[in-house]
Amino acid sequence: MPAATFEALDDLDAINKLYRERRWSDGLPIVPPTPERVARMLQHTQRRGDEVIAVLAPGFGEATVERIAINAVMAGCEPAYLPVLIAATSAVAEPQFNIQGIEATTNPAAVWLVLNGPIVEKLGVNATYNCLGQGNWANATLGRAMRLILQNIGGALPGDMDRATQGQPAKYTFCCAENEAQSPWAPLHVERGFARDVSTVTVVGAEGTLNMNTHSKQANELLRVIAECMVHPASNEYCHAGEPWLVISPEHAEILQAGGLSKADIKARLWELTQMPASRLSAKEVLRAQASRGDEYGEIKPDTLLTIARTPNDIWFIVAGGPGTHSTYVPCFGNSRAVTREIL
Amino acid sequence: MAKRGKAALTICSTAFKTLGRAQASALGRQDLPIAVMPHPFGLRKREEVREIAAKVVDDIAQLVSKSGAK
Numbered sequence: 126m127p128a129a130t131f132e133a134l135d136d137l138d139a140i141n142k143l144y145r146e147r148r149w150s151d152g153l154p155i156v157p158p159t160p161e162r163v164a165r166m167l168q169h170t171q172r173r174g175d176e177v178i179a180v181l182a183p184g185f186g187e188a189t190v191e192r193i194a195i196n197a198v199m200a201g202c203e204p205a206y207l208p209v210l211i212a213a214t215s216a217v218a219e220p221q222f223n224i225q226g227i228e229a230t231t232n233p234a235a236v237w238l239v240l241n242g243p244i245v246e247k248l249g250v251n252a253t254y255n256c257l258g259q260g261n262w263a264n265a266t267l268g269r270a271m272r273l274i275l276q277n278i279g280g281a282l283p284g285d286m287d288r289a290t291q292g293q294p295a296k297y298t299f300c301c302a303e304n305e306a307q308s309p310w311a312p313l314h315v316e317r318g319f320a321r322d323v324s325t326v327t328v329v330g331a332e333g334t335l336n337m338n339t340h341s342k343q344a345n346e347l348l349r350v351i352a353e354c355m356v357h358p359a360s361n362e363y364c365h366a367g368e369p370w371l372v373i374s375p376e377h378a379e380i381l382q383a384g385g386l387s388k389a390d391i392k393a394r395l396w397e398l399t400q401m402p403a404s405r406l407s408a409k410e411v412l413r414a415q416a417s418r419g420d421e422y423g424e425i426k427p428d429t430l431l432t433i434a435r436t437p438n439d440i441w442f443i444v445a446g447g448p449g450t451h452s453t454y455v456p457c458f459g460n461s462r463a464v465t466r467e468i469l
Numbered sequence: 470m471a472k473r474g475k476a477a478l479t480i481c482s483t484a485f486k487t488l489g490r491a492q493a494s495a496l497g498r499q500d501l502p503i504a505v506m507p508h509p510f511g512l513r514k515r516e517e518v519r520e521i522a523a524k525v526v527d528d529i530a531q532l533v534s535k536s537g538a539k
Contacts, residue, residue: 183488185495229488280495286488409511 127175128191130160148282150199151272151297158198166194166204170211178211179218182225183287184280188214192278200270206248206263209326210270212466213238216328217275221462227330228281231288232361234458235295236271237331237370239443241314242324244468245302252302254447257334257372268298293333301445307375308444309382316388317465324468329370329441330461332361335454339377344384347377348391352398354454355433358405361459364413366421366435368463369399370455371442377452378444389437396437400430471498476533482508502532 133140140157144150156162167174167190174191181188193210202210217224217236227234240250251261259265281287289296305312314325337354341347355362355369362369373381381391403411404427415425422429434440441463446452470477479501481489486505493501506521513521 183492183495185492229485229492231484280491284487286491288485288488 126189128163128189128195133157144199149277151269151276153269153297155199156201158195162198163191163194166197166202166207167191169204169207172211178214181214181218181275181279183229184278186278186280188218188274188278193274196273196277197266197270200273201262201266202270203248203262203266206267206270208468209238209240209244209248209267210274212468213267213271213326213328214274216326216464216466217271219464222328222330222464223458223461224275224279226460227458228275228279229286229288230458231290232332232458233289233291233293233296234330234332234461235293235299236275237295237329237455238267238271238300239313239327239329240300240302240325240468241305241312241327242319242468243322244324245305247324250300250302252304252445253307256301256304256445256447257299257453264300264302265298268295268300271300272296272298295331295333299331301372303443304375304445307378309378310388310444313441313443314465319465319467325465326468327463327465329368329455329463330458331370332456332458334372335456337452337454338450339452340450342380344381344386347380347384348386348394349398351452351454352395355395355399355456356401357456358401358407358410360433360456362433362456363401363406363431364410365417365459366432366439367457367459367461368439368441369433369457370463371440372445372453372455373442374446374449374452375444376448376450388442391442392437392440395440396432396434399433401433403427403429403431406431471501472496478502478504478529478532480504480506480529482506482510484508502535504529504532 141154144155172190176190177187179188193214194207197207197210248263250263275281303312315321319325337351339350403425411425479489483505489503
Protein backbone atom coordinates (compact mmCIF):
# COMPACT_ATOMS: atom_id res chain seq x y z
CA MET A 126 0.00 0.00 0.00
CA PRO A 127 1.45 3.40 -0.94
CA ALA A 128 2.25 5.66 1.99
CA ALA A 129 -0.46 8.15 2.91
CA THR A 130 0.10 11.76 1.93
CA PHE A 131 -1.29 14.90 3.48
CA GLU A 132 -1.32 18.58 2.61
CA ALA A 133 0.74 20.92 4.74
CA LEU A 134 1.69 24.55 4.58
CA ASP A 135 5.04 25.20 2.92
CA ASP A 136 6.41 26.24 6.28
CA LEU A 137 9.30 24.30 7.78
CA ASP A 138 8.51 25.39 11.33
CA ALA A 139 4.88 24.31 11.03
CA ILE A 140 5.83 20.97 9.49
CA ASN A 141 8.35 20.26 12.21
CA LYS A 142 5.79 21.19 14.85
CA LEU A 143 3.41 18.67 13.28
CA TYR A 144 6.07 15.94 13.19
CA ARG A 145 6.97 16.69 16.80
CA GLU A 146 3.35 16.47 17.93
CA ARG A 147 2.78 13.19 16.08
CA ARG A 148 6.06 11.75 17.37
CA TRP A 149 7.33 11.08 13.85
CA SER A 150 10.74 12.55 14.61
CA ASP A 151 13.65 11.51 16.81
CA GLY A 152 13.54 14.86 18.58
CA LEU A 153 15.50 16.74 15.94
CA PRO A 154 14.09 18.75 13.03
CA ILE A 155 13.38 16.68 9.92
CA VAL A 156 13.50 17.25 6.19
CA PRO A 157 9.88 17.17 4.96
CA PRO A 158 9.40 13.96 2.94
CA THR A 159 7.57 15.52 0.03
CA PRO A 160 6.48 13.21 -2.84
CA GLU A 161 9.17 14.84 -5.01
CA ARG A 162 11.97 14.16 -2.55
CA VAL A 163 10.80 10.58 -1.98
CA ALA A 164 10.58 10.02 -5.75
CA ARG A 165 14.17 11.25 -6.16
CA MET A 166 15.26 8.80 -3.48
CA LEU A 167 13.40 5.93 -5.17
CA GLN A 168 15.31 6.53 -8.40
CA HIS A 169 18.30 4.89 -6.69
CA THR A 170 16.79 1.44 -6.53
CA GLN A 171 15.37 -0.98 -9.08
CA ARG A 172 12.87 -2.20 -6.51
CA ARG A 173 9.20 -1.23 -6.53
CA GLY A 174 8.12 1.26 -3.90
CA ASP A 175 5.56 -1.15 -2.48
CA GLU A 176 7.98 -4.07 -2.12
CA VAL A 177 8.09 -5.19 1.49
CA ILE A 178 11.71 -5.54 2.58
CA ALA A 179 10.91 -6.69 6.11
CA VAL A 180 8.32 -6.67 8.85
CA LEU A 181 9.84 -4.87 11.80
CA ALA A 182 9.16 -5.73 15.43
CA PRO A 183 8.07 -4.64 17.95
CA GLY A 184 5.15 -3.00 16.09
CA PHE A 185 5.34 -5.37 13.11
CA GLY A 186 5.17 -2.56 10.59
CA GLU A 187 5.84 -3.40 6.95
CA ALA A 188 9.06 -1.76 5.82
CA THR A 189 8.32 -1.10 2.18
CA VAL A 190 10.95 0.49 -0.03
CA GLU A 191 8.85 3.66 -0.12
CA ARG A 192 8.57 3.87 3.67
CA ILE A 193 12.32 3.36 4.00
CA ALA A 194 12.82 6.16 1.46
CA ILE A 195 10.48 8.48 3.39
CA ASN A 196 12.46 8.02 6.58
CA ALA A 197 15.71 8.45 4.66
CA VAL A 198 14.48 11.81 3.35
CA MET A 199 13.42 12.85 6.84
CA ALA A 200 16.90 12.02 8.18
CA GLY A 201 18.56 14.16 5.52
CA CYS A 202 20.04 11.31 3.46
CA GLU A 203 21.28 11.85 -0.08
CA PRO A 204 19.15 9.80 -2.53
CA ALA A 205 22.13 7.56 -3.32
CA TYR A 206 22.13 6.29 0.28
CA LEU A 207 18.84 4.40 -0.16
CA PRO A 208 20.34 0.99 -1.08
CA VAL A 209 22.33 1.01 2.17
CA LEU A 210 19.14 1.44 4.18
CA ILE A 211 17.27 -1.21 2.23
CA ALA A 212 20.07 -3.68 3.00
CA ALA A 213 20.27 -2.59 6.64
CA THR A 214 16.51 -2.91 7.11
CA SER A 215 16.62 -6.42 5.69
CA ALA A 216 19.55 -7.23 8.01
CA VAL A 217 17.94 -6.06 11.26
CA ALA A 218 14.90 -8.24 10.53
CA GLU A 219 16.96 -11.44 10.47
CA PRO A 220 15.88 -13.56 13.45
CA GLN A 221 19.41 -13.90 14.84
CA PHE A 222 19.68 -10.11 15.13
CA ASN A 223 16.68 -10.15 17.50
CA ILE A 224 15.26 -6.74 16.70
CA GLN A 225 12.30 -7.50 18.98
CA GLY A 226 14.68 -7.79 21.92
CA ILE A 227 16.88 -4.87 20.90
CA GLU A 228 14.00 -2.43 20.45
CA ALA A 229 11.76 -3.51 23.31
CA THR A 230 14.41 -4.07 25.97
CA THR A 231 15.28 -1.82 28.91
CA ASN A 232 18.91 -2.15 27.67
CA PRO A 233 20.26 0.91 25.78
CA ALA A 234 21.09 -1.19 22.71
CA ALA A 235 21.43 0.84 19.49
CA VAL A 236 21.78 -0.40 15.93
CA TRP A 237 25.30 0.26 14.69
CA LEU A 238 25.84 0.26 10.92
CA VAL A 239 29.31 -0.73 9.66
CA LEU A 240 29.98 -0.25 5.96
CA ASN A 241 32.57 -2.03 3.86
CA GLY A 242 33.56 -2.19 0.22
CA PRO A 243 33.57 0.27 -2.69
CA ILE A 244 30.41 2.04 -1.51
CA VAL A 245 32.38 3.59 1.34
CA GLU A 246 34.33 5.80 -1.05
CA LYS A 247 31.39 6.28 -3.41
CA LEU A 248 29.15 7.70 -0.67
CA GLY A 249 31.94 9.34 1.32
CA VAL A 250 31.32 7.37 4.51
CA ASN A 251 33.87 8.34 7.13
CA ALA A 252 36.29 5.63 8.28
CA THR A 253 39.04 7.89 9.54
CA TYR A 254 39.22 10.93 11.87
CA ASN A 255 36.23 11.09 14.25
CA CYS A 256 34.48 8.27 12.40
CA LEU A 257 32.23 7.59 15.39
CA GLY A 258 31.61 11.28 15.94
CA GLN A 259 29.98 14.18 14.21
CA GLY A 260 30.77 16.00 10.99
CA ASN A 261 30.16 13.56 8.15
CA TRP A 262 26.89 13.68 6.25
CA ALA A 263 26.69 9.99 5.32
CA ASN A 264 27.58 8.68 8.79
CA ALA A 265 25.20 11.07 10.51
CA THR A 266 22.18 10.69 8.27
CA LEU A 267 22.44 6.96 7.57
CA GLY A 268 22.51 6.16 11.28
CA ARG A 269 19.69 8.61 11.91
CA ALA A 270 17.58 7.12 9.11
CA MET A 271 18.02 3.66 10.61
CA ARG A 272 16.69 4.96 13.91
CA LEU A 273 13.71 6.65 12.24
CA ILE A 274 12.91 3.44 10.35
CA LEU A 275 12.95 1.45 13.60
CA GLN A 276 10.79 4.05 15.32
CA ASN A 277 8.33 5.02 12.60
CA ILE A 278 7.98 1.67 10.83
CA GLY A 279 8.95 -0.70 13.63
CA GLY A 280 6.94 1.24 16.20
CA ALA A 281 9.75 1.55 18.75
CA LEU A 282 8.74 4.83 20.33
CA PRO A 283 10.55 5.70 23.57
CA GLY A 284 8.42 4.96 26.60
CA ASP A 285 5.93 2.99 24.52
CA MET A 286 7.37 -0.03 22.76
CA ASP A 287 10.99 1.14 23.18
CA ARG A 288 11.43 0.38 26.86
CA ALA A 289 15.03 1.60 27.25
CA THR A 290 15.70 2.65 30.83
CA GLN A 291 18.13 5.39 29.80
CA GLY A 292 19.04 4.75 26.18
CA GLN A 293 22.28 6.21 24.86
CA PRO A 294 23.42 8.91 22.41
CA ALA A 295 24.08 6.28 19.73
CA LYS A 296 20.32 5.80 19.45
CA TYR A 297 20.26 9.07 17.48
CA THR A 298 22.82 7.81 14.98
CA PHE A 299 25.61 5.22 14.90
CA CYS A 300 27.27 4.52 11.58
CA CYS A 301 30.82 4.30 10.30
CA ALA A 302 32.93 2.53 7.71
CA GLU A 303 35.96 0.33 8.17
CA ASN A 304 39.28 1.94 7.32
CA GLU A 305 40.21 -0.89 4.99
CA ALA A 306 43.20 0.96 3.52
CA GLN A 307 44.89 1.11 6.90
CA SER A 308 43.97 -2.33 8.13
CA PRO A 309 46.74 -4.93 8.06
CA TRP A 310 44.12 -7.69 7.95
CA ALA A 311 41.26 -8.78 5.72
CA PRO A 312 38.33 -6.39 6.13
CA LEU A 313 35.19 -7.33 8.03
CA HIS A 314 33.06 -8.20 5.02
CA VAL A 315 35.71 -10.53 3.60
CA GLU A 316 35.98 -12.21 7.00
CA ARG A 317 32.20 -12.66 6.87
CA GLY A 318 32.27 -14.36 3.49
CA PHE A 319 31.93 -11.57 0.91
CA ALA A 320 34.31 -10.66 -1.91
CA ARG A 321 36.47 -7.61 -1.29
CA ASP A 322 34.84 -5.68 -4.15
CA VAL A 323 31.33 -6.24 -2.80
CA SER A 324 29.75 -3.48 -0.72
CA THR A 325 28.12 -4.50 2.52
CA VAL A 326 26.45 -3.18 5.62
CA THR A 327 26.76 -5.00 8.92
CA VAL A 328 24.27 -4.34 11.70
CA VAL A 329 25.34 -4.72 15.31
CA GLY A 330 23.25 -4.44 18.49
CA ALA A 331 25.55 -2.13 20.42
CA GLU A 332 25.23 -1.25 24.11
CA GLY A 333 27.58 1.71 23.91
CA THR A 334 31.16 2.74 23.34
CA LEU A 335 34.12 2.82 25.71
CA ASN A 336 37.22 4.69 24.64
CA MET A 337 40.50 2.90 25.35
CA ASN A 338 43.44 5.29 25.30
CA THR A 339 46.70 3.43 25.64
CA HIS A 340 50.14 4.49 24.41
CA SER A 341 51.44 0.94 24.69
CA LYS A 342 53.75 -0.01 21.83
CA GLN A 343 53.91 -3.70 22.67
CA ALA A 344 51.35 -6.10 21.23
CA ASN A 345 50.94 -8.37 24.26
CA GLU A 346 50.64 -5.46 26.64
CA LEU A 347 48.18 -3.69 24.36
CA LEU A 348 45.97 -6.76 24.21
CA ARG A 349 46.11 -7.16 27.98
CA VAL A 350 44.97 -3.56 28.50
CA ILE A 351 42.17 -3.90 25.94
CA ALA A 352 41.03 -7.10 27.65
CA GLU A 353 41.00 -5.35 31.05
CA CYS A 354 38.64 -2.75 29.57
CA MET A 355 36.33 -5.40 28.17
CA VAL A 356 35.90 -7.16 31.51
CA HIS A 357 33.03 -5.67 33.47
CA PRO A 358 30.64 -7.51 35.76
CA ALA A 359 27.47 -5.61 34.78
CA SER A 360 27.68 -7.01 31.28
CA ASN A 361 25.21 -8.83 29.08
CA GLU A 362 28.17 -10.48 27.36
CA TYR A 363 29.05 -12.61 30.36
CA CYS A 364 25.43 -13.39 31.19
CA HIS A 365 24.38 -14.37 27.72
CA ALA A 366 27.63 -14.98 25.79
CA GLY A 367 27.17 -12.39 23.09
CA GLU A 368 29.36 -10.80 20.48
CA PRO A 369 31.66 -8.12 21.87
CA TRP A 370 33.01 -5.73 19.23
CA LEU A 371 36.07 -3.52 19.02
CA VAL A 372 37.05 -0.62 16.79
CA ILE A 373 40.84 -0.84 16.64
CA SER A 374 42.64 2.33 15.61
CA PRO A 375 45.14 2.08 12.75
CA GLU A 376 48.04 2.74 15.15
CA HIS A 377 46.98 -0.01 17.50
CA ALA A 378 46.37 -2.32 14.53
CA GLU A 379 49.92 -1.66 13.32
CA ILE A 380 51.33 -2.56 16.74
CA LEU A 381 49.34 -5.79 16.87
CA GLN A 382 50.33 -6.71 13.34
CA ALA A 383 54.00 -5.92 14.08
CA GLY A 384 53.66 -8.32 17.00
CA GLY A 385 52.92 -11.03 14.47
CA LEU A 386 49.26 -11.37 15.43
CA SER A 387 46.60 -12.38 12.94
CA LYS A 388 42.91 -11.60 13.48
CA ALA A 389 42.41 -15.15 14.74
CA ASP A 390 45.35 -14.78 17.16
CA ILE A 391 43.91 -11.55 18.55
CA LYS A 392 40.48 -13.07 19.04
CA ALA A 393 41.93 -16.13 20.75
CA ARG A 394 44.09 -14.06 23.08
CA LEU A 395 41.28 -11.68 23.99
CA TRP A 396 38.96 -14.60 24.64
CA GLU A 397 41.48 -16.04 27.11
CA LEU A 398 42.38 -12.73 28.72
CA THR A 399 38.80 -11.63 29.29
CA GLN A 400 37.76 -14.64 31.36
CA MET A 401 36.13 -13.49 34.58
CA PRO A 402 35.35 -15.51 37.72
CA ALA A 403 31.62 -15.69 38.34
CA SER A 404 32.24 -14.34 41.86
CA ARG A 405 32.70 -10.87 40.31
CA LEU A 406 29.11 -10.90 39.07
CA SER A 407 26.21 -10.08 41.36
CA ALA A 408 24.21 -13.04 42.61
CA LYS A 409 21.35 -12.08 40.27
CA GLU A 410 23.69 -11.96 37.27
CA VAL A 411 25.01 -15.40 38.18
CA LEU A 412 21.41 -16.64 38.02
CA ARG A 413 20.97 -14.98 34.63
CA ALA A 414 24.22 -16.53 33.40
CA GLN A 415 23.10 -19.89 34.75
CA ALA A 416 19.85 -19.65 32.80
CA SER A 417 21.59 -18.63 29.57
CA ARG A 418 24.79 -20.61 29.75
CA GLY A 419 24.02 -23.63 31.87
CA ASP A 420 24.51 -25.81 28.79
CA GLU A 421 28.11 -24.57 28.53
CA TYR A 422 29.12 -24.68 32.18
CA GLY A 423 26.74 -26.90 34.10
CA GLU A 424 26.46 -25.39 37.57
CA ILE A 425 28.13 -21.96 37.65
CA LYS A 426 30.11 -21.62 40.88
CA PRO A 427 31.98 -18.57 42.25
CA ASP A 428 35.27 -19.80 40.81
CA THR A 429 33.81 -20.68 37.40
CA LEU A 430 35.69 -18.72 34.77
CA LEU A 431 33.12 -17.17 32.45
CA THR A 432 34.18 -16.24 28.93
CA ILE A 433 32.98 -13.05 27.28
CA ALA A 434 31.67 -15.05 24.30
CA ARG A 435 31.05 -18.69 23.52
CA THR A 436 34.03 -18.92 21.17
CA PRO A 437 36.93 -16.66 20.18
CA ASN A 438 35.27 -16.25 16.78
CA ASP A 439 32.34 -14.48 18.45
CA ILE A 440 34.66 -11.55 19.19
CA TRP A 441 34.63 -9.13 16.25
CA PHE A 442 36.63 -6.08 15.34
CA ILE A 443 37.16 -3.57 12.60
CA VAL A 444 39.98 -1.12 12.01
CA ALA A 445 38.78 2.47 11.88
CA GLY A 446 39.76 5.97 12.89
CA GLY A 447 42.56 8.38 12.19
CA PRO A 448 45.96 8.77 13.84
CA GLY A 449 46.04 8.40 17.62
CA THR A 450 46.21 5.90 20.42
CA HIS A 451 42.47 5.47 20.92
CA SER A 452 40.53 2.31 20.24
CA THR A 453 36.94 1.60 21.23
CA TYR A 454 35.22 -1.27 22.95
CA VAL A 455 31.62 -1.75 21.82
CA PRO A 456 29.87 -4.04 24.31
CA CYS A 457 26.81 -5.61 22.81
CA PHE A 458 23.29 -6.57 23.72
CA GLY A 459 24.19 -10.20 24.28
CA ASN A 460 21.07 -11.84 22.85
CA SER A 461 21.87 -10.74 19.33
CA ARG A 462 24.13 -11.70 16.46
CA ALA A 463 25.40 -9.24 13.87
CA VAL A 464 24.13 -9.63 10.32
CA THR A 465 25.88 -8.56 7.11
CA ARG A 466 24.05 -7.83 3.87
CA GLU A 467 25.29 -6.99 0.41
CA ILE A 468 24.28 -3.51 -0.74
CA LEU A 469 22.69 -3.85 -4.17
CA MET B 470 -0.82 -19.41 20.00
CA ALA B 471 -4.09 -17.46 20.20
CA LYS B 472 -4.22 -17.37 16.41
CA ARG B 473 -3.88 -21.16 16.39
CA GLY B 474 -6.92 -21.42 18.63
CA LYS B 475 -5.00 -22.19 21.82
CA ALA B 476 -5.82 -20.45 25.04
CA ALA B 477 -3.10 -17.85 25.58
CA LEU B 478 -2.22 -14.98 27.79
CA THR B 479 0.81 -12.87 28.49
CA ILE B 480 2.25 -12.19 31.92
CA CYS B 481 4.38 -9.11 32.32
CA SER B 482 5.37 -6.50 34.87
CA THR B 483 3.78 -3.04 34.95
CA ALA B 484 6.77 -1.56 33.09
CA PHE B 485 5.99 -3.72 30.06
CA LYS B 486 2.20 -3.40 30.01
CA THR B 487 2.27 -0.65 27.35
CA LEU B 488 4.54 -2.77 25.17
CA GLY B 489 2.35 -5.84 25.62
CA ARG B 490 -0.85 -3.99 24.72
CA ALA B 491 0.75 -2.31 21.72
CA GLN B 492 2.22 -5.54 20.39
CA ALA B 493 -1.01 -7.48 20.88
CA SER B 494 -2.81 -4.75 18.99
CA ALA B 495 -0.20 -4.72 16.20
CA LEU B 496 -0.75 -8.46 15.82
CA GLY B 497 -4.53 -8.02 15.64
CA ARG B 498 -5.14 -9.50 19.09
CA GLN B 499 -6.43 -6.51 21.03
CA ASP B 500 -8.34 -8.96 23.22
CA LEU B 501 -5.25 -10.88 24.32
CA PRO B 502 -5.42 -11.12 28.11
CA ILE B 503 -2.41 -9.65 29.87
CA ALA B 504 -1.76 -10.34 33.54
CA VAL B 505 0.28 -7.51 35.00
CA MET B 506 2.58 -7.92 38.01
CA PRO B 507 4.13 -5.07 39.98
CA HIS B 508 7.51 -3.94 38.61
CA PRO B 509 10.37 -4.56 39.31
CA PHE B 510 10.01 -8.30 39.31
CA GLY B 511 13.67 -9.24 39.00
CA LEU B 512 14.60 -7.75 42.37
CA ARG B 513 12.19 -9.93 44.33
CA LYS B 514 13.31 -12.94 46.31
CA ARG B 515 12.12 -16.35 45.22
CA GLU B 516 9.88 -16.61 48.28
CA GLU B 517 8.20 -13.33 47.40
CA VAL B 518 7.70 -14.49 43.82
CA ARG B 519 6.10 -17.71 45.10
CA GLU B 520 3.78 -15.68 47.35
CA ILE B 521 2.69 -13.49 44.44
CA ALA B 522 2.21 -16.56 42.25
CA ALA B 523 0.02 -18.21 44.86
CA LYS B 524 -2.13 -15.07 45.10
CA VAL B 525 -2.70 -14.66 41.39
CA VAL B 526 -2.79 -18.22 40.10
CA ASP B 527 -6.62 -18.43 40.21
CA ASP B 528 -7.02 -15.09 38.42
CA ILE B 529 -4.57 -16.19 35.75
CA ALA B 530 -6.39 -19.48 35.28
CA GLN B 531 -9.63 -17.53 34.84
CA LEU B 532 -8.00 -15.23 32.28
CA VAL B 533 -6.75 -18.23 30.33
CA SER B 534 -10.15 -19.86 30.24
CA LYS B 535 -11.81 -16.56 29.29
CA SER B 536 -9.37 -16.19 26.39
CA GLY B 537 -11.30 -19.10 24.92
CA ALA B 538 -9.44 -22.06 23.58
CA LYS B 539 -11.07 -23.05 20.31
